[in-house]
């Protein structure tokens with residue numbers, strides 16, 4: 001749901017406490033999900049919605065327990081099917097701010113079909129994918145995002161499957177909003193969640209989340225404190241694509257592909273770097289940015305794509321309202337007494 | 345040529361079957377003929393019978409499309425066993441339908457299509473017109489293709505379009521044969537080809553040509569007259585089961601004040617419900633054509649959570665895909681209606697044919713103890729009433745309800761006495777006022793045991809529900825063993841208590857006697873016709889036709905007790921009999937089962953009942 005700036009003025013501003021529940025949160029100690037929950041609770045007061053107009057929907061998985069831990073309306077559904085439940089909620093009441101919380105298994109394996117179709121339709125909901133690259137709840141089997149070769153309970157010799165990159169799937173399904181966040185960067189997460197809420201259409205936020213029990217440190221190579229500045233590029237609309245501990249590296253386009261360059265080498269200056277345009281409809285560069293992976297490239301975080309486009313729910317609402325206005329038939333009584341009717 | 349006076353044969357009812365290639369317009373011809381008959385005050389019942397291939401090779405058995413209509417002066421309950429008149433546009437149509445035609449019936453054939461090539465395609469090894477196959481029938485050989493062509497020639501239609509009007513020649517013959525006013529037929533064509541007036545003209549011209557041809561030729565020795573008895577009064581329309589389901593949903597939405605949301609995926613023979621509702625945006629209906637059946641039902645559950653009347657429609661294979669989500673609706677205790685238009689199974693089975701094979705799937709095809717209300721409709725028009733009741737129960741009792749119809753009801757049609765929507769029983773959703781102090785999502789109504797419906801957007805009622813077991817009253821996630829048992833029993837008991845809100849089982853005939861014929865759902869027409877015929881012969885037989893399958897009506901046991909013998913008739917291997925036997929093992933259940941993708945015929949039921957009555961079963 002696009003954020004409206006007008007909260008009912010009579011009401012006091014919301015705080016994160018409005019979204020807290022006094023129920024125990026039952027993730028493992030040290031699980032990345034806690035930080036995400038907290039970042040969401042920080043974001044919600046900022047999206048301009050009344051608390052009773054927010055709904056969290058999930059599938060099954062550790063991540064999908066999320067609705068039980070946040071004080072909004074919540075619906076914990078079936079494995080993989082959150083997108084479908086959320087579609088029904090949003091279509092039934094487009095005024096609601098609908099959030100889907102899902103895992104990499106929930107959204108990319110069993111729910112892959114619903115994932116691509118909700119994006120294709122561009123329903124105005126926000127999808128948070130907690131990507132720990134493992135099946136957490138079922139205790140450690142590989143998932144569709146597990147890196148090739150990962151040894152897990154069901155891949156004792158290492159997986160032989162190439163992984164999905166969620167953003168790549170989102171772009172392939174004509175997604176209009178894709179962002180990537182890291183569970184160790186709370187401020188960025190909150191900021192990205194607010195932007196996701198503001199987008200008109202399906203917003204996908206992939207969060208690199210650590211499962212301390214079954215896939216500990218799977219993102220460490222990229223997100224580790226000492227390496228992240230060189231291995232992550234945080235994209236901001238209108239800003240040059242710069243990264244590196246010394247802010248000395250950047251991205252340029254060369255031979256129809258991205259290339260990492262060092263500022264100051266070979267005459268490269270900041271001026272030569274690509275400037276991020278998240279709002280362009282053109283998907284090509286967004287796609288390349290989404291696919292970037294260590295070690296060849298830094299991993300892109302931030303809002304990679306945010307192209308506003310009429311959402312399904314609004315288009316449907318428009319058609320319904322127009323037909324109601326245009327039709328002479330206003331009730332079922334009118335319908336069943338029209339056409340071929342015989343008085344005997 | 346002088347017009348000879350023909351003999352008039354008076355009939356209470358007559359069965360006419362149109363059969364031809366799937367491109368021959370047989371469905372349209374049948375509808376046109378039945379609509380006209382309804383207009384002049386006949387009761388009607390129709391049943392289309394199409395192949396699952398859209399356009400199988402012309403002239404082949406696989407491509408034969410049929411439409412049966414029965415017209416009559418009194419209450420008609422089935423489209424009839426055997427035809428009095430068959431229109432066969434080609435040899436394949438004749439070959440497939442000859443076994444469904446009465447001895448001595450009138451068979452109108454397009455003699456132009458009866459040639460060696462088409463005999464081969466139809467699998468005739470010799471000429472059926474010469475080899476005695478048709479002895480005993482009144483054969484009308486009309487060169488329909490040729491006469492149609494000469495009729496439309498001057499209109500300058502291309503040959504492909506001209507080909508498409510030939511069905512009207514046959515219809516014209518029928519209009520004469522049954523003394524139907526051509527005006528109605530012409531009006532039908534005007535409506536049908538509203539945007540193509542030239543086509544309407546061509547069709548009308550051929551219709552008239554067919555009529556005049558019949559008037560003139562000698563082979564038609566007699567005409568039929570349906571004796572006119574003015575029994576029914578009121579406003580009527582012709583309605584198929586699928587349309588009736590769609591409209592039942594809209595009625596329930598209007599009466600409950602809950603907007604209608606359909607989440608569905610196309611599947612034969614249920615797609616027409618989805619299509620009909622997709623056309624009803626002017627009534628505020630929202631239709632979501634999902635990416636699969638699973639998304640269809642889950643979206644309906646989401647819509648229900650958001651306060652809509654969420655419904656989903658499918659056939660057997662789709663019901664299988666929805667089973668996990670039905671369980672979700674059971675545990676979240678949300679209103680949800682699932683319509684299963686049963687077809688021949690298992691698997692893809694016989695997509696265009698009818699069967700009652702999904703009863704046990706509806707009752708038990710889910711993980712865990714997962715009770716849902718199961719009801720069934722028994723005629724095309726009462727699909728409206730039972731859909732309405734399904735919604736009423738789903739909403740007022742906060743439960744999924746599975747409505748079983750079947751291909752026969754879905755595509756068949758009959759006259760429907762148009763109700764006043766305001767006269768339908770009220771539907772009162774168990775809503776919760778905003779800011780209700782101490783709202784608990786799993787607190788229950790003490791009588792019905794339903795929980796209450798608090799809807800996102802409502803102030804002061806934020807809560808969370810889902811697929812995990814919940815603590816009684818508070819709705820918190822709970823793995824407590826005793827709580828689980830309590831919740832399982834509560835959910836079952838809630839469904840059982842629906843029995844206090846549904847009508848008792850009706851017995852057609854004496855409440856006691858030698859034989860109780862038991863049926864459920866769509867077999868009603870054939871069952872009641874067979875039973876009443878035998879009752880008129882003085883036989884001690886009654887009928888109990890079930891619409892409410894779970895829970896069963898409260899007087900079920902009392903009804904069963906009244907008879908020396910019970911025979912359960914179903915279009916499956918005996919699923920309802922097995923269910924009754926599980927619930928009331930004190931009775932012995934004889935079975936009569938047919939699994940051919942076809943409805944029961946009245947005659948075969950009578951034969952079976954007579955055997956049982958005579959102790960020869």
Ligand SMILES: Cc1ncc(C[n+]2csc(CCOP(=O)(O)OP(=O)(O)O)c2C)c(N)n1
Nearest residue numbers: 060061062063079103104105106135136137
């Ligand atoms: C129909 C069905 N199949 C399988 C499962 C078992 N299951 C539950 S969660 C899960 C995988 C969860 O992985 P993911 O979506 O990545 O979530 P995470 O636990 O990692 O957050 C599986 C296989 C289920 N609950 N339902």
Ligand code: SF4
Nearest residue numbers: 028031062136211212
């Ligand atoms: S198993 Fe992993 S993902 Fe699940 S709660 Fe524990 S740490 Fe988190």
Ligand SMILES: [Mg+2]
Nearest residue numbers: 103104132134
């Ligand atoms: Mg996971």
